[in-house]
Amino acid sequence: MDKTLVSGSMALMILKLLSEKDMYGYEMIDTLRQRSQNVFELKAGTLYPLLHSLEEKQFLTSYEQEVSGKVRKYYSITKAGRKRLAEKEAEWKQYSQAVGNVLAMGV
Amino acid sequence: MSMEEFLNTVTEQIRWKGARGPVSEELKAHILDQAQSYEREADCPGTGEGLTESGALERAVREMGDPVAIGVEMDRIHRPKISWEILVLVGVLSIAGLILHGVLRSYSPEEYHLKRQAAFVVIGYLLMLGVCLLDYNFLGRHSRKIAAGFLLFLIGGTFFPGSYGRDTYRTFDILHIKLNVTVLIYLFVPIFGALLYSYRGQGYKAVGKLALWAAVPMLFLYRLPALYTAVTLGLALALLFTVAAAKDWYRINKKLVLGGLWTVILAVPIAVISLVLIRGTDQSLLREYQADRLLAYIRGGEGSYLVENVEKVLDGCLFMGRDSGNLERAVNLPGHNSDYVLVSLMSAYGIVAGVIVVLLLLWMTGKVFCISMGQKNQLGMIIGSGCGIVFLIQTLFCVLVNLNLCPPAQTLLPFLCYGGNTTIVSYLLLGLCLSICRYQNMPLGRQKSTLRWEIRITRVPNLKEN
Numbered sequence A: 001m002d003k004t005l006v007s008g009s010m011a012l013m014i015l016k017l018l019s020e021k022d023m024y025g026y027e028m029i030d031t032l033r034q035r036s037q038n039v040f041e042l043k044a045g046t047l048y049p050l051l052h053s054l055e056e057k058q059f060l061t062s063y064e065q066e067v068s069g070k071v072r073k074y075y076s077i078t079k080a081g082r083k084r085l086a087e088k089e090a091e092w093k094q095y096s097q098a099v100g101n102v103l104a105m106g107v
Numbered sequence B: 001m002s003m004e005e006f007l008n009t010v011t012e013q014i015r016w017k018g019a020r021g022p023v024s025e026e027l028k029a030h031i032l033d034q035a036q037s038y039e040r041e042a043d044c045p046g047t048g049e050g051l052t053e054s055g056a057l058e059r060a061v062r063e064m065g066d067p068v069a070i071g072v073e074m075d076r077i078h079r080p081k082i083s084w085e086i087l088v089l090v091g092v093l094s095i096a097g098l099i100l101h102g103v104l105r106s107y108s109p110e111e112y113h114l115k116r117q118a119a120f121v122v123i124g125y126l127l128m129l130g131v132c133l134l135d136y137n138f139l140g141r142h143s144r145k146i147a148a149g150f151l152l153f154l155i156g157g158t159f160f161p162g163s164y165g166r167d168t169y170r171t172f173d174i175l176h177i178k179l180n181v182t183v184l185i186y187l188f189v190p191i192f193g194a195l196l197y198s199y200r201g202q203g204y205k206a207v208g209k210l211a212l213w214a215a216v217p218m219l220f221l222y223r224l225p226a227l228y229t230a231v232t233l234g235l236a237l238a239l240l241f242t243v244a245a246a247k248d249w250y251r252i253n254k255k256l257v258l259g260g261l262w263t264v265i266l267a268v269p270i271a272v273i274s275l276v277l278i279r280g281t282d283q284s285l286l287r288e289y290q291a292d293r294l295l296a297y298i299r300g301g302e303g304s305y306l307v308e309n310v311e312k313v314l315d316g317c318l319f320m321g322r323d324s325g326n327l328e329r330a331v332n333l334p335g336h337n338s339d340y341v342l343v344s345l346m347s348a349y350g351i352v353a354g355v356i357v358v359l360l361l362l363w364m365t366g367k368v369f370c371i372s373m374g375q376k377n378q379l380g381m382i383i384g385s386g387c388g389i390v391f392l393i394q395t396l397f398c399v400l401v402n403l404n405l406c407p408p409a410q411t412l413l414p415f416l417c418y419g420g421n422t423t424i425v426s427y428l429l430l431g432l433c434l435s436i437c438r439y440q441n442m443p444l445g446r447q448k449s450t451l452r453w454e455i456r457i458t459r460v461p462n463l464k465e466n
Helices: A003-008 A010-020 A025-035 A044-056 A079-105 B003-012 B017-043 B053-063 B067-077 B084-107 B114-133 B137-141 B143-157 B181-198 B203-223 B227-246 B254-279 B288-299 B305-316 B324-331 B341-349 B351-373 B378-402 B420-441
Strands: A060-067 A070-077 B171-174 B177-180
Touching: A010 A025, A010 A044, A010 A070, A010 A079, A025 A044, A025 A070, A025 B017, A044 A060, A044 B017, A044 B067, A070 A079, A070 B017, B003 B017, B003 B053, B003 B067, B017 B053, B017 B067, B084 B114, B084 B324, B084 B341, B084 B351, B084 B420, B114 B420, B137 B143, B137 B181, B137 B378, B143 B181, B143 B203, B177 B181, B177 B420, B181 B203, B181 B227, B181 B378, B181 B420, B203 B227, B227 B254, B227 B378, B254 B288, B305 B324, B305 B341, B324 B341, B341 B351, B341 B378, B351 B378, B351 B420, B378 B420
Parallel strands: none
Antiparallel strands: A060 A070, B171 B177
């Protein structure tokens, strides 16, 4: 799969995952891999700068919590993040519909 | 590449030292999780890749990606943030204040130490920058010790008044520096913010302890006597507690506690004014001169000479520019460069200048609140809010007293008043706000979740009997 398509929509997928529940970085990569049936093998080196950038823009907030003896940094979506997610989702639907329409013309 | 080498390479790219630790900890946790997962895969026959512990760790590090690219990206995100607007505004206000005092000195019959005031402004500005560089989290870690030490220092200091005598008990000397208790006490507000933070999750016990912490400086000020400072400080502490309680920090019945608190705050002045109106100076709540001042303000007439003189100066203020005769009257007001600095400003440069200065101060206060409320670090949020509340209360009360909408009292306008203590305190408070702004991009490292478990025991019907 073309990598630019994946990276452009990465923020959308991260926001979507966190809209369901708070997660830590490794959990996000694992969930994304399972749900996409191994299509999205997100590198940690891409994920963490993206998470920190979303947090800086106040779309996410973070806190630390001890789980099974390990202190994990959980990310949580904010109100502004949910608003951003709704906008991104609408943009994505419009885009995918347009691509679908163009591809359907050739059939 | 080993895990340590990888993490070192990442953190070497991050110029802000404060951000290095938390970023490194987060990436390390990820690598260890990933390595554990590879080891688990190896344990499962058929799916395993035959990785040893060190092999799994090595692969997990490899999977992380380019450490330099990660570090560079993290460096771009985590930079200390400077609020240039506030720094420039305060610089402008400070210079405007010095120019104003220069003009007032040429009209004032009193001795004016303009060079000393300029030195206070420079020292204050440098102190503000120094505090801005400090990590304010130390306030949260040692809040009770700092609060106790601060109150002991101020209260204890009044027993050693130095060369200024015990006539007012408001000042004392340290190394020939005159310290004014009624001004320095405003530094207690951000410290109280740190106390509010440290008592989170302790229920009604916390409310009781916080009430005691607030009562000590207020009773001390009431006994001094410095009634106006006691009222403004009490108001600031109550507002700050309201912010903390509204955030559900104490798991209390918010409506009950906050409703009760604000009912008392509204009822006390009404009760005091009623008592003074009924019994005059023959009551034990206010001192004779305080009751006289209050009665003079309410009834007018003899005794309200200050109010009348302020009224005359206000009437003589031009819309823009100066009437020299009116300015001469203004500089003869007691406290013309401190309590009535706004009246002096308006008589020196016109009403528009006064309005602009007040609007600039309110804008700065709004900016302080915006920075504070946008903090993910709750300690920063509450300390910054405390500083903002002090600026707001000082500005509003100064406007009310200067426009004769309030009985005469000791007020101060941040960054414009004459005097070392007021100047330094304003800069210190703003320095704290700038420190909070500076550290807002610092990733959380040591802060733990505030989630608490609650076990509830309830009676259930005996299922066997059914």
